[in-house]
Every structure is written in structure tokens, then in C-alpha cells.
Amino acid sequence: MLSRRSFCGCVTLSLAAASVLGTRAVAAECAVMTPERQDLTPDQAIARLKAGNERLVGGKTINCDLVEQIKATAAAQAPFAAIVGCIDSRVPPELVFDQRIGDIFCARVAGNFVNTDIIGSLEFATKVAGARAIVVLGHNDCGAIKGAVDHVKLGNLTATLANIRPAVAASRAKGERNAKNAAFVQAVAETNVKMAVAALTARSRVLKNRVAAGQLRIVGAMHDLATGRVNFMA
Numbered sequence: 109m110l111s112r113r114s115f116c117g118c119v120t121l122s123l124a125a126a127s128v129l130g131t132r133a134v135a136a137e138c139a140v141m142t143p144e145r146q147d148l149t150p151d152q153a154i155a156r157l158k159a160g161n162e163r164l165v166g167g168k169t170i171n172c173d174l175v176e177q178i179k180a181t182a183a184a185q186a187p188f189a190a191i192v193g194c195i196d197s198r199v200p201p202e203l204v205f206d207q208r209i210g211d212i213f214c215a216r217v218a219g220n221f222v223n224t225d226i227i228g229s230l231e232f233a234t235k236v237a238g239a240r241a242i243v244v245l246g247h248n249d250c251g252a253i254k255g256a257v258d259h260v261k262l263g264n265l266t267a268t269l270a271n272i273r274p275a276v277a278a279s280r281a282k283g284e285r286n287a288k289n290a291a292f293v294q295a296v297a298e299t300n301v302k303m304a305v306a307a308l309t310a311r312s313r314v315l316k317n318r319v320a321a322g323q324l325r326i327v328g329a330m331h332d333l334a335t336g337r338v339n340f341m342a
């Protein structure tokens with residue numbers, strides 16, 4: 109009787125301890141970014157994104173109370189990274205990197221190229237708001253890349269796709285240079301990311317200075333639509 113009581117008491121205590129620990133763990137994971145928590149090295153910021161993508165791919169995403177996060181970020185924001193991504197509905201940066209309210213800036217445009225407006229936005233995201241990393245995120249089977257490869261003409265989209273033409277011209281792959289050639293489309297998508305990464309420091313003294321000072325890292329990455337995995341280029 110004594111041992112039975114002891115056993116039951118032990119189980120109860122264990123459950124209580126697990127409950128408390130679990131509550132604390134979830135609270136820490138869901139804490140919103142603050143200037144103190146944003147104070148990462150650029151490498152740590154990239155590692156944080158990689159860890160988030162690993163959680164996604166592994167089916168272990170963090171489930172937070174977004175309403176609580178909205179309340180907690182209403183007065184200020186301190187995102188640790190900025191993503192330049194495609195508008196593709198299957199590549200939402202917050203979900204791809206398992207991030208939430210106030211965690212990352214996102215600039216999205218068909219074909220994830222950069223122009224003056226996006227570079228200016230990234231200057232704000234880093235120099236003013238303190239983000240430590242920029243990821244230019246391309247993806248396979250991209251409709252914008254295919255459109256640029258095939259010289260698609262449609263309203264304002266014609267001018268949008270013109271931003272990707274330099275990557276088309278600079279890319280090589282076996283087979284025909286059209287959207288039916290998946291290898292060529294992938295080559296253009298990767299070249300397009302690399303050109304955007306290079307353009308950020310070539311066209312922005314603000315970003316170049318932050319990289320030189322060790323306050324910012326800019327990397328390219330490719331997302332795989334079939335797996336959700338992001339492969340970083342550096």
C-alpha cells in the first residue's frame with residue numbers, strides 16, 4: 109500500500125514537472141523578437157532560419173498564439189532577418205522558415221529579383237530596423253522564371269519579367285533554352301538568385317558597408333517545392 113501510494117505520488121509529480129517545463133518551453137519559443145533577442149551575429153541569424161526550415165521539413169513546427177504575438181509586437185518590431193522571395197503561393201517565407209509575427213521582413217515579387225524599391229526596403233530592414241541577414245530565396249519550377257525564359261508578354265508583367273532576362277542570358281544548361289527544359293529553368297533560377305545577391309552590395313553602399321562591418325550577411329538559397337527544403341548557397 110505504501111509502495112503503491114509512493115508510485116502514484118511520483119507519477120503525479122512527474123506529470124506536474126513536465127507540464128511546467130512544457131509551458132516554459134513553449135513560452136520561450138513563442139517569445140517575439142525584441143532588440144535584445146535581435147542582437148545576433150549574422151551567422152546566428154542564418155542558423156536561426158536554417159533551424160526553422162529543419163523544423164518545417166521534420167514536421168516539428170512551433171505552434172504559437174498569434175493573437176498574443178500581435179499584442180506583443182504592436183508597439184515595435186525587431187526582426188532578425190529579411191527575405192527576398194517569389195510571390196509563389198507555395199513559398200511563403202514565414203512558413204518556409206517556421207517564423208511568426210515580427211520575426212522577419214519579407215519582400216516578394218514574381219521571380220525574386222531586386223530593384224531600387226526592394227533594395228531601399230532592405231536598407232530600411234537592416235540599417236534602420238536591425239535585421240542581421242538577408243536571404244534571396246528562389247525556388248524550382250518558378251512560373252516567373254519560365255515566363256522570362258519563354259519571352260512571355262502580358263501587360264505590366266512584360267516589364268516585370270525583363271528583370272529576369274539578364275539571368276536567362278547568363279545561364280547555361282544542356283538542351284533547349286526554353287521553359288520545357290527543367291534543367292535550364294533551374295539554372296536560370298539559381299543564376300537569378302546569385303545575381304540578386306551580388307546586386308544588393310553592388311547597388312547599395314548602405315548594405316555593402318554593413319556587410320563589410322560584419323553586421324550583415326547576404327546569402328542566396330533555393331527552395332524545393334516538392335520537399336519544402338531550403339538549400340543555402342553559402
Ligand SMILES: [Zn+2]
Nearest residue numbers: 194196250251
Ligand atoms: Zn516563383
